[in-house]
Amino acid sequence: MDSIAKPLRALAEDAAWFAREKSLRLLHVVTTLDLRASVLEVVMGQEFHADNVSPFFLLEDAYAEESRGWDLRALRVREQHVARREAVAKEGMALPELPAARPERGDALTAFAVLLGQVLDARCAPLEGAVVVLAPTRMAATREWQRELRVLLEAPKLAAVRWVVAELDASSLGPIPDLLGARGLSVTCRVDDAALQAELARMVERAGSTSATAPGPAQTGAAWPRGVIPPSRKGMPTPAPGAMDEALRGAGVVPAIAGEPGRQVRQKVLLAAQALRHKQVDAVRLQREARDLCLQSGLSREALLMELVLASYLTHFGQTAKALEQYEAAFTRAEREGLPQLAAQAQLAMGALYLLERKPELAASAYVRAAECSQAAGAPLLAMEGFRLAGQAWADLGKGALATQAWRSALAVAEESSAPEVKASSAAETARALAALCRRHGLSAQAQSLEEQSLRMEEQGVMSASGKQVSR
Incomplete structure (x- = not known):
């Protein structure tokens, strides 16, 4: 879609200029x-630009009130240098090792700066200099961030290091871009929402008026010449009648989803989405018809999905009571059909609606049920989120014991989860909430431990200080 590709193309041009123009010290992307x-993919891709000879280092660690993260960034630099040594060795190049890590005088920022100086020295032809890409997942203490970034930019021994700062929504750099003047390049990379909506509207309109014999891409709204059917691919003849249905059944898929019923459902869904965008109540009718088509065609899981979407449409039009009824019906159907993850989604939505209706106790109960269903479905991310939201609802009611129980349940799920799952989850936020509760009750040591744990989970996805997950 051009509305999405356009800002990325513009960024690619600016990033390529940054790679070529060595006088630029900073590329700032919002x-x-x-x-x-x-x-980040576009920025990191400039490492392979024909005019670039500098290694790139991507550092996404959070810059938080409780930890600035420079020690973790130093660890990432070492890891990426080791990976680069192994890569260039395959090409017959010998990139020197970095000196062993040792305690440096001063703070973690000083140690990080010293390490970057060592990176500049540990080079082999044709490599020279370095580009450090700072893309914090969380930003706080912006004044301190600006001060420390200026220290790095102005350090004489790091003159050969160039910087990229990528951040969300708004700039946190204050006067730094202005101070750099022509040595800095600032870019905003956003999708034009009006252009995106216009593109989506055209796709929905095309998909809604497509004939049953049109190719698959045309039925999803892609541009396609009318009346043109693509030829069969070489070595892939058109399947015999019934062969496709048999193959779908063998894969556990109901054939109706690929036939005329599936086509009608897709059209109803797209037309309903278009009606919703124009705030037309026909969206509810069309979405209900899509659900009914699924039920008539034996598409039970798809019918549940349509029912969840239908409930969200009712919510959009302010029909909260009917939406809750619809979510409850979806939850009951999901349990009957043995689809616990969809049951969890229904309960999460009910919890949100109960909060809007100012019924926090019902919301907490719904969130707990969602977490339990998620555990049954083997979906730890949803389980952690359900327990976290339940704990927050209890905490808002002043019921600290129940909040603590829910939050500890979330952390127990995290203990049994992989590091990537923990890092992607709300477990770190849960630990911080529990830490705040402990501080209010005078439990300073427990609060500090939880805050440290939250940082490890957010930055490394691990539960213990040693970097290994704690087993229950």
Whole structure:
């Protein structure tokens, strides 16, 4: 979609200029959460630019009130240097090792600066200099951040280091770009929402008017010449009648999803989404028809999904009571069909609606049920979120014991989860909430331990100070 590609193309041009123009010390990118991963991919891709000879280091550690994260960034630099040594060795190049880590005089920022100086010295032709990409997942203490960044930018021994700062929504750099003047380049990378909505509207309109014989891409709204059917691929003849249905059944898929019923459902869903965007109540009718088509065609899981979407549409039009009824019906159907993850989604939505209705006790109960269903479904991220939200609802009611129980349940799920799951979850936020509760009750040691644990979970996805997950 051009509305998404356009800002990324513009960023690619500016990032390529940064790679070529060595007088630039800073590339500053402000973007949005939905584009963050693509932005980092574009930026890091400049390491392979024909005019670049500097190694790139991507550092995404949080810059928080409780920890600035320079020690963790130093660890990331060492890890990436080791990986680069192994990569260039395969090409017959010998990149020197970094000196062994040792306690440096001064604070963690000083130690980080010393390490970057060692990176500049540990080089082999044609490599020279370095580009450090700072993309904190969380930003706090912006005044301190600006001070420390200026220290790094102005350090004479780091003159060969160039910097990229990528952050979300708004700039945290204060006067730094202005102070750098022509040596800095600032870029905003956002999607034009009006252009995106116009593109989506055109796709929905095309998909809603597509014939049953049109190719798959055309049925999803992609541009396609009318009346044109693509030829069969070489070595892939058109399957015999019934062969496709048999293959789908063998894969555990109901054939109706690929046939005429599936096509009708897709059209109803797209038209309902378009009606919702225009705030037309026809969205509810069309979405209900999509659900009914799924039920008639034996598409039980798809019917549940349609029912959850239908409930969200009712919420959008302010019909909260009907939405709750719909979510409850979806939850009951999910339990009957043995689909615990969808049951969890229904309960999470009910919890949110109960909070809007100022019924926190009902919300907490719904969140607990969602967490329990998520555990049954083997979905730890949803389970942690359910317990965290339940704990928050209890805490808002002043019921500290129940809040503590829910939050500890969330952390217990985290203990049994992998490091990537913990890092991607709300477990760190849960630990901070529990720490705040402990401080209010005078439990300073427990609070400090939980705060340290929250940082490890957020930055490394681990539960213990040794870097290994704690077993129950």
